[in-house]
Amino acid sequence: MQDGIALTTLDEFFNWGRKNSLWPMTFGLACCAIEMMATGAAKYDLERFGCGAFMATPRRSDLMIVAGTVTLKMATRVKLLYEQMAEPKYVISMGSCANKGGPYWQHGYHVLKGVDEVVPVDVYVPGCPPRPEALIEGVMTLQKKIANERLLRDKWVKHA
Amino acid sequence: MLNELAAKINAAVAGANAQVLQAEDAKCESSILVEGTQIHAVCAFLKSSGSMNVLQAISGVDYVEHLEVVYLFAKFDPAAPAQLLLKVRTTDRVNGNFDTISDLFPAANFQERECYDMLGVRFNNHPDHRRILCPDDWQGYPLRKDYVTQKNYNGMEVFPEGKMNMADREFIVRQDMIKKAQEAAAGKVQ
Amino acid sequence: MMNKWDIPGSVEKPTVNKDTETLRSDLLTLNMGPQHPATHGVLRVEIKTDSEVVAAAIPHLGYLHRCMEKHCENLDYRGIIPFVDRLDYLASMSMEWTYVAAVEKMLGTEVPRRAELLRIMTVELQRIASHLMAFGTYALDLGAFTPFLYAFDEREKILRLFEEVSGARLLYNYIWIGGVWNDWDDAQLTRVSEFLDAFEPETRKYHTLVSTNKIFIERTANVGVVSVQDCLDYGATGPVLRGSGFKWDLRKNQPYGLYSEFDFDVQVGDGEHGVVGDCWNRYIVRMREVGESIKIIRQVLEKLEPGSIMGKVPKIIKLPKGEVYMRQECPRGELGIHLISEGTDSKEPYRLKVKSPCFTHTSMLPLMAPGQMVADFVATIGSIDIVLGEVDR
Numbered sequence: 198m199q200d201g202i203a204l205t206t207l208d209e210f211f212n213w214g215r216k217n218s219l220w221p222m223t224f225g226l227a228c229c230a231i232e233m234m235a236t237g238a239a240k241y242d243l244e245r246f247g248c249g250a251f252m253a254t255p256r257r258s259d260l261m262i263v264a265g266t267v268t269l270k271m272a273t274r275v276k277l278l279y280e281q282m283a284e285p286k287y288v289i290s291m292g293s294c295a296n297k298g299g300p301y302w303q304h305g306y307h308v309l310k311g312v313d314e315v316v317p318v319d320v321y322v323p324g325c326p327p328r329p330e331a332l333i334e335g336v337m338t339l340q341k342k343i344a345n346e347r348l349l350r351d352k353w354v355k356h357a
Numbered sequence: 358m359l360n361e362l363a364a365k366i367n368a369a370v371a372g373a374n375a376q377v378l379q380a381e382d383a384k385c386e387s388s389i390l391v392e393g394t395q396i397h398a399v400c401a402f403l404k405s406s407g408s409m410n411v412l413q414a415i416s417g418v419d420y421v422e423h424l425e426v427v428y429l430f431a432k433f434d435p436a437a438p439a440q441l442l443l444k445v446r447t448t449d450r451v452n453g454n455f456d457t458i459s460d461l462f463p464a465a466n467f468q469e470r471e472c473y474d475m476l477g478v479r480f481n482n483h484p485d486h487r488r489i490l491c492p493d494d495w496q497g498y499p500l501r502k503d504y505v506t507q508k509n510y511n512g513m514e515v516f517p518e519g520k521m522n523m524a525d526r527e528f529i530v531r532q533d534m535i536k537k538a539q540e541a542a543a544g545k546v547q
Numbered sequence: 548m549m550n551k552w553d554i555p556g557s558v559e560k561p562t563v564n565k566d567t568e569t570l571r572s573d574l575l576t577l578n579m580g581p582q583h584p585a586t587h588g589v590l591r592v593e594i595k596t597d598s599e600v601v602a603a604a605i606p607h608l609g610y611l612h613r614c615m616e617k618h619c620e621n622l623d624y625r626g627i628i629p630f631v632d633r634l635d636y637l638a639s640m641s642m643e644w645t646y647v648a649a650v651e652k653m654l655g656t657e658v659p660r661r662a663e664l665l666r667i668m669t670v671e672l673q674r675i676a677s678h679l680m681a682f683g684t685y686a687l688d689l690g691a692f693t694p695f696l697y698a699f700d701e702r703e704k705i706l707r708l709f710e711e712v713s714g715a716r717l718l719y720n721y722i723w724i725g726g727v728w729n730d731w732d733d734a735q736l737t738r739v740s741e742f743l744d745a746f747e748p749e750t751r752k753y754h755t756l757v758s759t760n761k762i763f764i765e766r767t768a769n770v771g772v773v774s775v776q777d778c779l780d781y782g783a784t785g786p787v788l789r790g791s792g793f794k795w796d797l798r799k800n801q802p803y804g805l806y807s808e809f810d811f812d813v814q815v816g817d818g819e820h821g822v823v824g825d826c827w828n829r830y831i832v833r834m835r836e837v838g839e840s841i842k843i844i845r846q847v848l849e850k851l852e853p854g855s856i857m858g859k860v861p862k863i864i865k866l867p868k869g870e871v872y873m874r875q876e877c878p879r880g881e882l883g884i885h886l887i888s889e890g891t892d893s894k895e896p897y898r899l900k901v902k903s904p905c906f907t908h909t910s911m912l913p914l915m916a917p918g919q920m921v922a923d924f925v926a927t928i929g930s931i932d933i934v935l936g937e938v939d940r
Contacts, residue, residue: 223584227611227936228636228717230588231680235716238699253584269510270492271589271610274581297520300629304528304621305614306499306506307491310520314513326717384655385869411782413874414902416885429872429885429902433779435794438801442872442885464782467910475616490609490939499617500898528621530895 208348215259215285216343218247219336222258224278226265229292232326233264241329246336255281260339261316262332266294266301267309279316287343289335290318293325300325362408362441363389369406370398378444388427388442396428396445397456403430404461409441410434412458415468417476419501421538423448426455426478447478450501450542454479475500502531503538574602577921581610587684587928588935592912594921601924604916606909611939619899624650624864625724627899632718634901635937637680640666640673641877643722648803649873649884650724653866661854662726663805668739668847669709669721671840675746676705677878678833678840685830685929686757689766694757701749704742711735724864726857740848743841750837758831759820767830768821771915771927775824781914782907785880786836787931790816790829797876809846811839826930833878833932865891879932880904901940905933 205213221243225233237243237251252258255278267275279288290312293299298310312318319342322335359377366375366389373395380387391399403409409430416427428443447453457480459465469480470489477498480486487493496507506515516523528535580591589610595603615634619627631646632639644666651658683698706716712729713721721728731739757763773783775793788795796813798806814835816828866888874883883902908931915927 224582226589227613228633231636231717235699235703238703239696240700240703266611266613268610268612269513269515270612271581272513273511274610278582300633301613301615301618302521304618306504306515306617307609307612307614309513310515310517314517328716380869382653382867382869384653384871385867386871388870411779413782413881413883413907414885414900416898416900416902418887418898427885427900429883431874433788433793433795435800440872440874442870462782463780463914464907464910467906471906488609490612492609499614530621530893 208346209344211348212344212346215346216247216340219260219287219339220250220252220258221248221260221262222255222278222282223251223253224261224263224275226263226267226271227294229264229294229326232329233262233291233332236329236332241333243333243336246333246340248336255279256283258282259285260287260289262289262291263295263312263316263318264291266299267312267315268307269309270307272309272312272315275312276315287319287339288312288316289320289322289332289339291322291324291332291335292327293323296321296323358439359387359389359441365406365408366391366399366402369402370395373399375399386442388444390444390446393445393447393455397458397461399443400428400458400461403441403443408432409439412462412464412468413440415465415472417472417478417500419476419538421502421534421541424450424453424476424478426472426476428458450477452479453477454481456481457483459483474498477501501538502535503542505539579924584688587933590909590928590933590935590938592924592928594916594924596921599920601916601919601921604912604924606912608906608909608935608939611935613936613940615940616899616901619896621895623894624866624896627896628723629718629720631901632720633936634903634940635877635879635882635905635934636717637934638673638677638878639717639719640669640722641677641875642882643719644670644804645873645875645877645882646884646886647722647724648875649871649886650864650866652873653869653871653886653888654724654860654864656725656858656860658726658858659855660805661852662856662858664847664851665727665731665856666722667804667806667809668844668851669727671843671847672705672708672739674840674878675837676702678837679705681833681878681932682753682757682830685932686763688925688929689763691757691763694753697749697753697756701746704746708735708739708742723857725860726855728857730856736848736851739844743844747838747841750834754834758834764820764827766922767826767926767930770821770826770919770923771930772822772824773911773915777911777914778824781911783880783911784904784907785876785878786829786832787880787908787911789814789832790930791824792816792818797874797881801874803875808850809843811842814839826926829930829932863894865894866896867891874902877904879934879937880908901937903937903940905931905935905937909933909938 295312301308320335320339363375363377374392378388411431413429418425423446425446430441432439474488574595577594581589591607593605631642634642679698679702683695686694713719775791778788816823821827868890870887872885874881885900887898889897
């Protein structure tokens with residue numbers, strides 16, 4: 198075997214590229230946004246997982262971390278932003294409010310009970326707010342999920 | 358102190374009928390109740406006489422027999438700080454309205470919009486009279502005791518049955534008052 | 548307010564000669580938010596611009612309206628504390644103390660001295676953390692990334708102290724009716740004083756890095772000026788009011804808790820750079836208040852003595868019929884809690900109204916915006932330091 202040659206499968210190669218450079222979109226809504234910023238800051242560094250470049254625009258990002266309560270007024274915008282993202286795209290629902298409505302489930306007339314009513318979610322991170330380590334575990338779980346994708350059965354590939 | 362202020366208001370504004378609502382318990386705060394139609398004149402007097410120079414908030418409360426709007430004033434004066442709770446009432450739940458005071462206290466702009474949004478009380482001559490917290494096409498006034506949430510908004514279910522513990526979702530307290538208010542509202546509509 | 552057309556070297560503002568000009572120009576409506584990196588949350592501002600200059604700014608709120616006041620009508624008094632936490636989630640301790648003080652006033656509870664001192668210490672530590680956050684995100688809005696990392700690093704140390712004593716990093720549920728929940732032991736108090744000793748020289752570093760930085764001064768001085776009369780008319784409080792030169796701090800003017808025993812100054816904007824009432828002065832008021840909070844915490848550490856941390860509170864709390872309006876000085880302004888109880892039969896409040904300082908400050912945006920450029924408008928929003936959880940409740 199000569200140097201400079203690596204053998205792999207296309208699946209592994211594509212998945213390796215996708216999971217190690219997930220660029221999140223800054224979509225902090227409420228208190229969980231502060232924990233997301235703390236995860237991106239110096240102590241719990243999210244950059245070492247490749248998620249360092251927080252893009253403000255959905256057009257350039259791969260990952261939407263919905264951090265905070267989604268209200269009915271905001272839900273249409275969440276859907277619009279999700280549709281503006283280019284594929285392959287992933288969603289992490291961070292915090293109880295984004296998972297199922299959170300502490301406002303009981304009488305929250307203006308609270309959407311979970312962001313999965315409007316966008317498909319890949320990973321749910323529980324907590325109120327989740328610790329930065331919990332969010333990192335969520336990102337790592339998403340990386341494991343991406344590593345198991347198959348190109349031929351990929352939801353991003355449009356079969357003829 | 359409140360008695361003097363009520364007397365001054367009565368002297369300055371005709372028809373104000375300012376009366377002090379003394380708190381039953383000494384630890385709670387007393388307030389002044391004035392006639393709803395004279396609220397603009399009363400606030401103009403408060404501002405011009407220097408009694409109160411800051412409007413902090415406008416809070417609305419639904420006592421089932423009447424709707425009450427509470428104006429929370431404060432005096433930012435290092436020599437003599439003070440605060441005042443000024444109340445007005447209306448029994449008209451459909452068209453209850455007061456004059457806006459946003460020309461005197463610009464802070465009232467957003468506060469009155471919130472009072473309208475939450476309680477359904479209208480403010481005449483308000484520069485921007487629309488809902489502020491709920492969406493513009495929201496039905497109902499949430500902080501009323503007879504409020505029933507709408508089932509759908511823009512295609513989204515507000516309380517989806519699969520995710521909610523429906524038994525726990527109802528208001529646990531004051532069910533008798535809420536039922537009474539809803540029956541009264543239904544009686545008026547029909 | 549300085550007209551931003553007065554830039555040296557720029558051309559004269561074009562005037563339209565209505566007799567000869569047939570070219571019509573409209574204002575361009577831009578939408579800032581609700582998803583925007585610099586609006587501190589889900590704030591949507593509709594800006595009407597005339598080329599680069601803002602002609603009008605209309606804030607649209609409600610994107611984080613979480614129905615907190617409706618929830619409070621169905622929860623017992625102790626159960627409301629976590630909801631009050633989530634109002635201004637960067638200053639949870641201050642929110643909790645205001646609400647708990649309102650309930651304690653109506654209940655007539657005696658709070659033990661040690662609990663009062665611990666409350667002051669945690670609230671002042673929280674004030675430092677909140678102002679650090681304001682400092683970091685404000686610099687980030689203007690394009691500087693390093694102060695953000697410094698601020699978050701310092702904030703992590705404070706959050707570590709809070710986590711040891713209350714179990715949570717952000718939303719504590721620590722200040723309870725009658726006292727505080729958990730006691731601080733001597734090792735933790737030593738760590739507080741070690742943190743202060745390490746932190747105080749760092750504040751001088753931040754001052755050199757940001758406050759006296761030429762670019763920062765050019766971006767924030769003379770921008771978004773509000774007069775004292777405007778502040779009082781609009782109900783502004785806290786650093787916004789003090790940045791305009793009016794010396795009003797509830798901790799000194801209407802002392803609550805044990806604040807009357809402490810020796811500290813009230814910082815006001817003095818126009819060292821720029822003009823009094825502009826963004827730079829609001830910012831420097833916050834930075835100087837951090838120094839005052841350090842003084843207060845050091846005095847608390849000297850005064851602390853062993854004792855109980857929870858007063859006598861009935862198992863089921865029922866308040867007498869009546870209402871109370873309690874105001875306290877939170878990092879962003881004066882928080883007011885108007886609590887109405889219908890009598891001793893009910894375990895829940897009848898109505899809880901939250902007077903939020905950020906809500907009143909957001910209503911000042913249409914006043915401050917006209918005449919600024921869009922980039923200055925970003926600096927203005929950052930200087931009033933809003934947290935949308937409190938604005939929308």
